[in-house]
Amino acid sequence: MSGASNLVAMKKIVQQLRFEASINRVKVSQAAADLQQFCMQNALQDPLLTGVSSSTNPFRPQKVCSFL
């Protein structure tokens, strides 16, 4: 019966919304500060951000000069 299943579905939706409404939240200022701190703390270890010199770039092997 579609009426009964609609009711069941609606009850689930309300239950889910109750759950989502009740979660603990943190201020945006805190969240933003944590994000920024994480970026700063890991910036030097981020090769795409700092750039990679060819001597340390595994994808760009140094050309080797050899005596023939």
Add this chain to the structure above:
Amino acid sequence: MGEMEQLRKEAESLKDQIIVARKGFADTTLQEAVAGTAVVSRVQLKTRKTLRGHLAKIYAMHWGAGLTQCVSASQDGKLIVWDTLSTNKVNAIPLKSSWVMTCAYAPSGNLVACGGLDNMCSIYNLKGKDGNVKVMRELASHTGYLSCCRFVSDSEIITSSGDCTCILWDIETGTEKTIFAGHLGDCMSLGVAPDFKSFISGACDYTAKHWDIRDGNCTHTLSGHESDVNAIGFFPNGNGILTGSDDATCKLYDLRSDQELITYQDATIMCGVTSLAPSLSGRLLLAGYDDFNVNIWDALKAERVGVLAGHDNRVSCIGVSSDGMACCTGSWDSFLKIWN
């Protein structure tokens, strides 16, 4: 008042409560919070390798947990495992169904998975005894296409589907452990948290949802996008969620404040986002678009700081290697490129 009508009213009231609650914690914006920080300088990445071998559109790629191997899936009906340093193909796995839409590499390096219009997730053992790569399991019960899959371990994998659900599977037994239902549109993409305790999904209902893997609950539903959410990924700190949408924008949400922090958009960008990946520190957001380019954003300042232009067709997938050393893009032009 009928029970249905009462429930509807309660639903509307709860939605309003959530809006008010979120506003209550919005004491500032990310933009204001980082106003004193300078934008990163222009990022110019070069193509270091081109992986050639697929004969049709590439739909997905995923880096292995090791530093240099990745797997790619193409509608030429092949899954290829690449050694990106040498550009050699470690494995070229022929698929039963060529309509593949996603692939994944297990963190252990032992397994790869793929799926698509066959509605199934096929698991392949790369380290079989006789050296042949064979199908280990076929996980079948989704009633819609497989849009994405990600391993939690060698014994568990999560899939997202056009049937609007995500499923956590027991690979050993080939059965569903948990079904995550709640999205009102096709699930397009998923991402597993760095601590493997939760995952996020993006869907055609324009929302992103955050789920607890163990208890099966959806803990957050994040909206704001004006079209399908095609791409999703965790910010590396595990608290932020990055999304990419057909509405031509990417967004950053925070789980703890349960709201959107910023939108990455530009008046000149009018095409959908297909894929995204953050750099190791999260400071850079690399996003692939329908216009064949990848835009690189300063994730904190929401300014574009670079472009990767090198593909001759849509960039369908993108990933950053586990040590952050390189970014890989896959395209409908049948090539993968490694950049740094």
